[in-house]
Amino acid sequence: MKAVVLREYGGPEKLVYEEIPDPVPAANDVLIRVMATALNHVDIDVRNGTSGVESIQRLPHIPGVDAVGTVQAIGSDVTLWKVGDRVTPHFILSCGKCANCRGGRENICTDSQIVGLTHWGGYAELLCVPERNLVRIPDGVSFDAAAAAMTPFATAWEALVITAGIRAGEKVLITGAGGGVASHAVQVAALAGARVIACAGADDKLEKVKALGAEAVINYKKESLVDGVVRVTGGQGVDVVFDGIGGDILKSSIKCLAEGGRIASIGAHAGEVVDIDMIEFFRKHLTMYGCGRSTKEIVSRVLELMDVGKLKPVIFRVLPLEKAAEAQILMESRDFFGRIVLTTS
């Protein structure tokens, strides 16, 4: 098969498109003909060998967390899938045996592999995973759309609906709303009946976020996040913050919360260590959740909502697999809105 192989950590030039032997499915494995893979920020860490990647990964490696395709072959013991089924591997290859898996929380499996991180991923024509880790893709959802949007929608759903428990009419602040997950979170919050306030650092991105369902927007390069929230909420603050940035934005967003407010934190690329004023935190009865990995059930649900048009993928660009390095340079430039997809079809 053709694949983008990483043999040593470094810049985009380390991603080499080459011919390697096809993977062979074990008895319980499904071999997937990959049709599309979306770029994920994790792919950049994987290439650079940063954020703890080096300690859990072996080289050579094939990146690609968010892959979709059709079943090309099945192992001798596979019963759930047949050749031709449209599927996606849930990126958390859960064990199916630990207490969390048994309790229906396979998203926090204590013995999982991760597609594209510890297990060869979707920057390839073929991908092998255990049959228990697959999710069906509805016929009405294209491969590009599924690859682009299933993970951001599912991540946002898990954080906003399941974990933070947003309710109709609540005010929800979404930080870094031009980003891949956050731009999809705007739609999830709006679909759940929340009043969405989105912030980002560029007016053109904020215009696009408005079109996705944000009621109010804040450009934090023009006014402080706290001033912006005071302005658009009449001083009341917000009920929930969805944050994938961390650092000073997370610190400011705590000040944006009304009494009893909740924060769902799904990432911290702009600052992993944050000092928090705990006096304000407990006096306002705030709650902070760490979250960001959804279960297969939620992936399945958001794919169904995409199928009926209730959630719409935000795709910035589709490039052929051999242009993976170019796609990652584009992602690192931050000059995009929505998701970048690699296709093999």
Ligand SMILES: [Zn+2]
């Ligand atoms: Zn498990």
